[in-house]
Amino acid sequence: MALALDLLGVFFFALSGSLLAARRQFDLVGSLLLASLTGLGGGVIRDLVLGVTPIAFSSPVYLAPPLLATLVVFFLHARVERLGKPLLVFDAAGLGLFCTTGAIKALDLGMNPVAAAVLGVTTGVGGGLLRDVVANRDPQLFDTRDLYAIPAMLGAGLVTLAWVLGWSSVWVTLAVAMLVFLLRILSLRFRWVAPHAVLRPRAE
Amino acid sequence: MALALDLLGVFFFALSGSLLAARRQFDLVGSLLLASLTGLGGGVIRDLVLGVTPIAFSSPVYLAPPLLATLVVFFLHARVERLGKPLLVFDAAGLGLFCTTGAIKALDLGMNPVAAAVLGVTTGVGGGLLRDVVANRDPQLFDTRDLYAIPAMLGAGLVTLAWVLGWSSVWVTLAVAMLVFLLRILSLRFRWVAPHAVLRPRAE
Amino acid sequence: MALALDLLGVFFFALSGSLLAARRQFDLVGSLLLASLTGLGGGVIRDLVLGVTPIAFSSPVYLAPPLLATLVVFFLHARVERLGKPLLVFDAAGLGLFCTTGAIKALDLGMNPVAAAVLGVTTGVGGGLLRDVVANRDPQLFDTRDLYAIPAMLGAGLVTLAWVLGWSSVWVTLAVAMLVFLLRILSLRFRWVAPHAVLRPRAE
Numbered sequence: 001m002a003l004a005l006d007l008l009g010v011f012f013f014a015l016s017g018s019l020l021a022a023r024r025q026f027d028l029v030g031s032l033l034l035a036s037l038t039g040l041g042g043g044v045i046r047d048l049v050l051g052v053t054p055i056a057f058s059s060p061v062y063l064a065p066p067l068l069a070t071l072v073v074f075f076l077h078a079r080v081e082r083l084g085k086p087l088l089v090f091d092a093a094g095l096g097l098f099c100t101t102g103a104i105k106a107l108d109l110g111m112n113p114v115a116a117a118v119l120g121v122t123t124g125v126g127g128g129l130l131r132d133v134v135a136n137r138d139p140q141l142f143d144t145r146d147l148y149a150i151p152a153m154l155g156a157g158l159v160t161l162a163w164v165l166g167w168s169s170v171w172v173t174l175a176v177a178m179l180v181f182l183l184r185i186l187s188l189r190f191r192w193v194a195p196h197a198v199l200r201p202r203a204e
Numbered sequence: 205m206a207l208a209l210d211l212l213g214v215f216f217f218a219l220s221g222s223l224l225a226a227r228r229q230f231d232l233v234g235s236l237l238l239a240s241l242t243g244l245g246g247g248v249i250r251d252l253v254l255g256v257t258p259i260a261f262s263s264p265v266y267l268a269p270p271l272l273a274t275l276v277v278f279f280l281h282a283r284v285e286r287l288g289k290p291l292l293v294f295d296a297a298g299l300g301l302f303c304t305t306g307a308i309k310a311l312d313l314g315m316n317p318v319a320a321a322v323l324g325v326t327t328g329v330g331g332g333l334l335r336d337v338v339a340n341r342d343p344q345l346f347d348t349r350d351l352y353a354i355p356a357m358l359g360a361g362l363v364t365l366a367w368v369l370g371w372s373s374v375w376v377t378l379a380v381a382m383l384v385f386l387l388r389i390l391s392l393r394f395r396w397v398a399p400h401a402v403l404r405p406r407a408e
Numbered sequence: 409m410a411l412a413l414d415l416l417g418v419f420f421f422a423l424s425g426s427l428l429a430a431r432r433q434f435d436l437v438g439s440l441l442l443a444s445l446t447g448l449g450g451g452v453i454r455d456l457v458l459g460v461t462p463i464a465f466s467s468p469v470y471l472a473p474p475l476l477a478t479l480v481v482f483f484l485h486a487r488v489e490r491l492g493k494p495l496l497v498f499d500a501a502g503l504g505l506f507c508t509t510g511a512i513k514a515l516d517l518g519m520n521p522v523a524a525a526v527l528g529v530t531t532g533v534g535g536g537l538l539r540d541v542v543a544n545r546d547p548q549l550f551d552t553r554d555l556y557a558i559p560a561m562l563g564a565g566l567v568t569l570a571w572v573l574g575w576s577s578v579w580v581t582l583a584v585a586m587l588v589f590l591l592r593i594l595s596l597r598f599r600w601v602a603p604h605a606v607l608r609p610r611a612e
Contacts, residue, residue, distance in 0.1 A: 021346075024402045029353045030346040031401035033329075046254070049452070049462055054253055060318040077402040097537040110375075125441075129542065132335065136342050138544050142429075142438040149437045197439035197478075198485040199428045224607045225550075234550040234555045235605035237533075248457070258457055264522040274605075281606040338537065340546050 001170045002101070005177070006043075006055075007065055008049035009097030013038030013127045014069035016091040018082070020135055022073050023087070032071060034058060035066040037134060039094075042126035046102050046119055050109050088188060091128055091140065096180035099124030099152040100173045102161045107163045116163075120156030125149060141156035206305065206376045209381070210247075210259075211269055217331045218273035220244030220295040223284070225340055226277050227291075236279060239270040241338060243298075246330035250306050250323055254313050266351030292392060295332055295344065300384035303328030303356040304363045304377045311367045320367075324360030329353060350396060351391035359384035409578045410509065413585070414451075414463075415473055417505030421535045422447030422477035424499040427488070428543055428589065430481050431495075439481060443474040447502075447602060450534035454510050454527055458517050496596060499536055504588035507532030507560040508567045508581045515571045524571075528564030533557060555595035556604060563588035 017038030021031035040056040047054040056062045073080065080086050085098065102123025106116035125141050125148070132139040141148050158176045162168050221242030225235035244260040251258040260266045277284065284290050306327025310320035329345050329352070336343040345352050362380045366372050390396065425446030429439035448464040455462040464470045481488065488494050510531025514524035533549050533556070540547040549556050566584045570576050594600065 018401065024346075025348065026346050026401050027348045027398040028401055029351075029357075029398045030348065033345065048252055049465055051255075051459075051461060053255060057253055057315065057323060060316065060567070063318070063322065073401060074399075074403050078404070109466065112468065115465040117329055118471065119465060131543060133337060133544075136337075136340070136348075136544070138345040139542060140433075141441065142434050142543075143539055144433065144435045144438065147437075148439055153437075154256060194435040194437045195482075197426065197434050197436055197481060199482050200486070222605065227489070228550075229552065230550050230605050231552045231602040232605055233555075233561075235601045237549065237557055252456055255459075257459060261457055261519065261523040261527060264520065268523070277605060278603075278607050301446060338539060339550075340541075391610065394474065394534070 002104075002173075005097055005170065005174065006101050009060070009094050010039040010043070011061060011065035011069055011100060012090045012097065012123070013042070013094035013131075014066040015072065015080075015129050016087050016094065016128065017066075018069045018073035019077075020028035020131060021086040022077055024135060028074060029072065032066060032070045034131060034135065035069045036063070037133040038127045039066045039069070040127070042098050042102070042123040042128075045126045046105065046123040047124070049119060050106060051110070052109065058086060070192040086187075089185070090152070092181050092184040092188075094127065095124045095148070095152055095184060096155060098127065099155045099180060100177045103156040103159050104163065104168065104173060105158065107168075113160050113164055117153075117156040117160045121149065121152045124152040124156070143195060144196075145191060146194050147184065151180045151183035151187070154183065205310075205376075209301055209374065209378065212268070213298050213305060214243040215269035215273055216301065217246070217298035217335075218270040219276065219284075220275045220291050220332065221270075221335050222277035222300065223281075223291045223294070224335060226281055228339060232274065234383060236270060236274045238339065239265070239273045240336060242275070242335040244268045244331070245334040246302050246306070246327040248357070249328040249330045250309065250353045252333065253323060253326070254310060254315070256313065259334045261337050289392075295390040296385050297393075298331065299352070299356055299388060300326045300359060300381035302331065303359045303380045303384060306378060307360040307363050308367065308372065308377060311364065311372075313321070317368055318365050321357075321360040321364045324363070325353065325356045328356040349395060349402075351388065351396050354398060355387035355391070357386045360385070367388060369386075409520045409579075410512075413505055413578065414509050417502050417509060418447040418470060419477055420471035420498045420505065421450070421502035421539075421589070422474040423480065424502065424536065425474075425539050426477045426481035427495040427498070428539060430485055432512065432564070433544060435481060436478065437523045440474060442539060442543065443465070443477045444471070446535045446539040447474045450506050450510070450531040450536075451540040453534045454513065454531040456513060457527060457530070458519070460517065466487070484528065490571075493596075494552075497593070500589050500592040500596075502535065502558070503532045503560055504563060504585035506606050507563045507588060508585045509519070510574065511564040511567050512571065512581060515568065516578075518581060521572055523602050525561075527563040528568070529560045531566065532560040548611035551602060552604075553599060555592065555600050558587045558602060559595070562591065
């Protein structure tokens with residue numbers, strides 16, 4: 001069940017990677033590579049920090065979601081695009097799943113709660129950041145027209161709190177992941193923003 | 205002999221880094237840094253995934269090829285450029301050597317064959333990807349006017365297959381590396397391309 | 409005391425990250441993320457290469473400097489900017505501290521001297537490189553109008569030499585860090601430059 005959630009997160013991020021590849025007119029192989037980097041990159045960073053073999057390499061089943069995402073975009077691109085802003089939606093779903101499952105994996109491997117929450121956020125934003133850096137565009141993570149990292153921080157914090165209190169379960173993880181997804185989508189819809197980096201920015 | 209192949213791969217990638225530095229009007233130190241990142245980056249990623257100390261750090265001899273490449277470009281830039289598209293040629297040679305030696309090292313350290321082939325591709329494309337990301341340009345890896353990842357996938361797959369069948373040797377590795385190099389060069393010459401990321405792209 | 413120096417280095421680099429975030433009109437969360445990546449990124453790379461849990465994750469106190477830097481820029485941006493070129497100055501201070509403490513940590517963990525010096529340089533330039541890559545701008549590291557890597561190489565080399573000779577101490581580290589800082593600042597002030605990557609560049 002935990003594996004299913006993790007693979008689902010990989011699939012959503014991989015879809016966002018393949019959709020960006022399609023928008024950038026990449027070829028099929030570029031689509032597969034960007035899907036893999038986006039879907040698996042956050043988890044690889046998490047596992048390297050945890051000092052374990054990255055699960056994307058130890059379990060070949062993790063290669064299935066990027067392959068599937070590449071094929072979905074190849075055959076069904078027009079239909080997927082008709083869903084409206086699909087890159088943002090799938091990215092939000094991946095964010096919700098990864099910031100929660102990332103924190104739980106860190107806690108299970110003995111990380112202290114603060115570091116586990118930070119690593120959950122890192123896992124959540126890592127894949128998308130790599131996608132945007134490699135595709136040479138401004139990272140979504142730093143877009144100031146909506147909230148991206150705050151839902152991830154809240155989600156990683158909540159599952160860590162539940163773990164410390166002994167309430168951790170797959171259902172709690174799933175519920176928090178959906179909350180993160182909803183907050184991210186609502187922030188896009190209603191243009192919720194965070195304060196500017198400077199209290200009183202001067203006109204420049 | 206395996207060490208010699210690996211150092212040769214570092215040298216070729218390092219040359220591509222120094223040539224890009226020269227084209228970008230970097231200074232001599234920037235040339236050395238970009239040569240090192242390009243030549244050693246793929247192997248560092250490979251070794252971190254494998255959980256061993258990156259060989260670029262444990263064996264100081266690995267610093268020699270980037271130094272040599274920087275000096276070659278410094279003193280002989282005009283002659284090297286006269287070879288015609290040298291950045292692409294040296295990059296192709298590095299790709300051939302790294303996708304094969306990377307897979308073999310992963311297999312020798314006990315990785316499963318699928319992961320070893322994926323890690324071979326990662327080693328092959330990693331250094332060049334870092335080079336292009338750091339130099340703030342669109343990665344060659346995603347260029348749709350020729351084949352880049354497909355030769356690497358084929359090469360990593362072939363040496364992995366040979367290893368599984370018990371046919372692995374330095375000569376097999378070298379032959380497959382040359383095949384990858386040839387495919388890459390031929391794809392540049394004859395403009396072989398992969399299918400687009402979307403089956404029926406709409407005009408946008 | 410060694411911890412204090414390291415936290416100070418994190419703080420200086422984090423300030424440079426938050427200042428870049430402010431210049432780029434990022435929001436407060438983006439400022440915190442860029443401060444964290446810049447301040448902690450070099451050390452995370454160093455610790456992954458050394459095969460230990462990145463200290464930014466094992467010791468939560470490392471999260472304090474990026475938080476503090478974000479608040480300083482939020483409340484006191486105008487005053488900090490009045491110092492003149494603060495991004496360059498804080499970046500130089502971080503460079504001095506990290507290239508020296510990075511090399512010392514590598515030596516303490518048993519790395520050979522050559523690799524330790526290289527890892528010191530990597531630690532010093534890593535955080536700023538990540539900052540510039542993620543903010544999608546040309547890395548300061550490759551700016552040819554002043555010296556960046558040379559002071560770092562000299563600093564990492566000097567503390568390594570002192571360690572080999574048995575003269576290593578926190579005061580030596582601090583003195584060398586200040587020397588690196590001074591060289592970097594003087595190279596900015598007096599426009600010291602390194603030779604071009606090519607001996608006789610052709611007009612292109």
